[in-house]
Amino acid sequence: MEAVYYSLLLLSSLLLIPVTVIFIQVLLAVVYKKESTKYSYTIDADYTACILIPAHDEEVGLTRTIRSVKPYLSKNHYILVVADNCSDNTSSIAIENLVETIERTDATLKGKCYALEYGFQYLKDKNPDVVVVIDADCELTTEGLDSLVTLCAKEQRPVQCLDLMLAKADASVKTKISAFAWLLKNHIRPLGSSVLKMPCQLMGTGMAIPWSLAQKLNFANGSIVEDLTLGLDCAQLGKPPIFYPFPTVTSYFSNNSEVGITQKSRWEHGHLQVIMTVLPKMLIKSIKLKDIKSIFMIVDAAIPPLALLSMVLALLTMINIMLALHGYLLLGVLSSITVSMFVTSIHLSWYFFGRNTISLKELCVVPKYILGKMPLYLRFLTNKQLSWIKTKRD
Template identity: 25%
Template sequence: MSAWKESIEGLFIGFTSAVGVISTYQTLVSCGGLFRKKEAVTHKPQKTFAVLIAAHNESAVIAPLIENLKKLDYPRDMYDIFVICDNCTDNTAELAREHGAIACERFDSSKRGKGFGIEWMLENLWAMPKQYDAVVMFDADNLVEKNFLMVMNDRLCKGARVVQAYLDSKNPFDSWITLSYAVTYWFTNRMWQLARHNLGLPNTLGGTGLCIESNLLKEMGWGATSLTEDLEFATRCIERGIYPTWAHDTKVYDEKPIDLRSSMRQRLRWMQGHYDVAGRYIGSMLKNAIKAGRLGMLDAAFYLFQPMYVLIMTMMSVLFLARFFDTGATMFSYTHLLPSWLLYGTTALIYLLPFVALYLDKVPLKGYLGLLLLPFFFLTWLPIFFYAFFTKKNQVWSHTSHTRAIRIEEMQ
């Protein structure tokens, strides 16, 4: 019995140590988002863009996005809009053409998913007579701020090769689910993405609102066909020493699932993809980080190791409650491994930073209600984390239906 107890205590000690290190590191990095240096646009339009829209049966939302993109503050002859009509069975392609986009239809039942669609589109794009300096990627349910291409042009002219824009929600107040999503994104944009940008660390890609230099794509290929093609491509870039960067000054809005069932299906796909990519790349990422002595690579490996900030908050909350309500009758002493000042201080910052993020980014007052919903939203993540781990080999793409035909004028 003593050996069993020692084994369990050893596991708890290892768990507590890992959570403490991860939480402290991420909390310190998040503090980098407390300040924001204005990055003025100083370059006139120079770059040409191929704007790609990934679409699968998106007839309900494709038209507002195309009309939105046609009105960007950028010379219209310096960008073309392509809609990847991927295995569509509705009239997405017809609507795309009617609204002035180039519809590229793909039918391949053996290779389903956004990653395969993008790979196919890029192969076709490189074979066209007209070539572009960069490729921009959106999802069909998106809306885009008018300065998007101006900002991307400026970042490219300043030497960036992969750029991620601010990701926002176009329907944050439709339900408690969409508000929880929105709060999570508002926090992540400020205290994860902007923080890393300020500290010179690589940013993560969000699957939409990203800009990639064409020469880089031709050099390394797309090669990202997992369920989380954005994470896979970003990881491959970082392995090469190419850090994705962040543009806090231009926004992309997308539609969040309204009901819990659709939300969990979407997040399950994200986590299955995350575990899959982590399993394939974390070893080489750690090796390259140590070999090259690059903190950015180590940070990226760190992100692959732990799924999301929500897990950090949950685990630190468990340790905090275990310590706070400990009456001395606790069977194991693992909750006392971390110093009280570290446990209480880190937990306090973890819960304070979301409030600060919303305040700094001037989120509407009713958005703060979402902070009260986060604990319940976090609870819905826990079964996803565990189920996704045991089903990470499942690479069947699950499509999220979009129905809100909102126009950019309504967002502003």
Template identity: 25%
Template sequence: MRRKIFAVLVAAHNEEQVIGALVENLKNLDYPKELYDIFVICDNCTDRTAEIVRSYGVRACVRNNRKLRGKGYAIEWMLKELWKMPRQYDAVVMFDADNLVNPDFLRHMNNDLCEGHKVIQGYLDTKNPGDSWVTASYGITYWYCNRLWQLSRKNLNMSNFLGGTGMCFDAGLLKEMGWGATSLVEDLEFSMRCVQRGVYPVLNYDAKVYDEKPVTFKASARQRLRWMQGHFTVARHYFFPLLWASLKERNFVKFDAALYSISVYNTLLGLIGTLVLWIDYIIPKDDKLVSIYAYLPWWVPGVAIFCTVAMFPLVMMLEGVKSWKMYASLVPMVLFQLSWLPITFYAFFTQNNKQWSHTKHTRVIRLEEVQSKQV
């Protein structure tokens, strides 16, 4: 099997506290060192990020553009710089500065590329699930998405969706398409662009990336607000084109992607419908609005609620989670999940906000620590 040559890109904005651990990690991947180069995009940095990167003998690519800020713009700029370089790369891999990566990551990407896949998403995990009930909620959500959402889609030959890091792209495809994903959710936007072209991202369940998650609820809410604002933008731009293409081509994968692009509206409408019913119930009057649940046998919503609750501990068992503290985190996780409702509601009215909000990363953890503390 041929071994591909990789350009490994790391997007960084003021990441002096965590960038060293990732660069050290990437330099020790289980892949021939002469077959991959590491480039750290020091995007509008005002700290020592570039200096630390250079101290490891890695290229720090400094970008200063105060008008076009954000990860999507940084990647677009870096790719243009990459194509000008004398060395030609077969594929491009992208990580965030706060990540850690399993040593075999590039070997898994190489295998998938050799099998003909053009866009590959690794398994996203958290490196700090035990820091707080917020990070535990993120961790459980990631395990759920990997096992019951991403893996299920792969098994059904559906398109997977990119997760913002741990992504691999065929260089030829990137040159042909261009990046062009500069919204607040550049990963989802590029996923939709791929599906439009009939290129379906695929999950590699064995290629693991560990992402740092916000410890506090406030920081988490700010991050998720940005995600939802960007999701509304993607819905506006891609739902109707994908829907029309799916009907015209009788393509179920594109139809599925169209539905996912507007899933953010499901959350919004669910919140509005629930509020309407509760307000109507509280206000005293003779004629009340009647919920659809009033016409269902009691056990139907009961089964639905049970399945919704049971799937999270089920996923944790399937993923081999043994820590009782993580299972106990399922209780406050209810608050985490419910908080998506007001966040999505606020995002709808602020969706035109294009300002990138940086999530500060502070957890200096080595890969050995993460692996030794597997929950």
């Protein structure tokens, strides 16, 4: 029994780490929410920037994406579309919108990471100061592109702007919960980290990369979560990403449940694979170098998807409470602290940031939503998704 007790004590202590990180991030984001103007940056229009749009069969939404970007371009900004392995009219639509377009065809190497590599290789002759990646299913919805470019060029570090994935007006409660989880992961947590001057993860779209750093990166890493891997690679090179909540890039969750499952499988299976195979080695290296920002970024990346974290926390709490009733009080105390911080984090996130995304009544469906995701995590053990699959568009 003693072995079981100490094993549960260790597991409970380890689980306290990600929950504490989330709690601190949320608390700081709430405290500094009203001071977001402090992130404003003096604009220098002399920096050249390429807005790189990787596009695979995006004829439906590409025009909307290009037109959302054009009003915010400064005199030294231009758009480059990489029509990657397209079987539709993506390339011709890009040309019709009067933007520079290149085509890539490779039946073997498929995925966004290879399209990015192709685009950056093409840009070698142009040498822009900054490259801003915006996905072809996203829209630039607020001002701030020029300040994003300026910050990236001056700091010579990657800069991630606010990337939000929204639920449509007629979305299901499950989709709204996904949108709330996205808000917590992509807005609230990195905002809290930025208060501590700590880095954030790269999110794949709305990310600005200085040209000097881009030439040291391997974009064709073959990862299905290329954004997460890319950000960690930047940190290992001593250039951890900066979170800058201007401008805002938005896209929408699909109302097709089958598409949503495929999308979440790619994101979450890829994330878990990185946690298990990549992060331990990076953490050891960063600890040896005493690189605090890199260590923080790795710990932040090691936080599992919210639904999985909730499942583990609920199961462990039930076990610990039962044992606490038989005299193992420390287990009960640890679980009580962890659950309290976790629930408080969710409530504060919803109250200060998420009320326009989901109602309190709908938020109460979260336990059912979490149980519904159990097959997704079981598939990680039996049939994990390791290949890139394009998300179908509505």
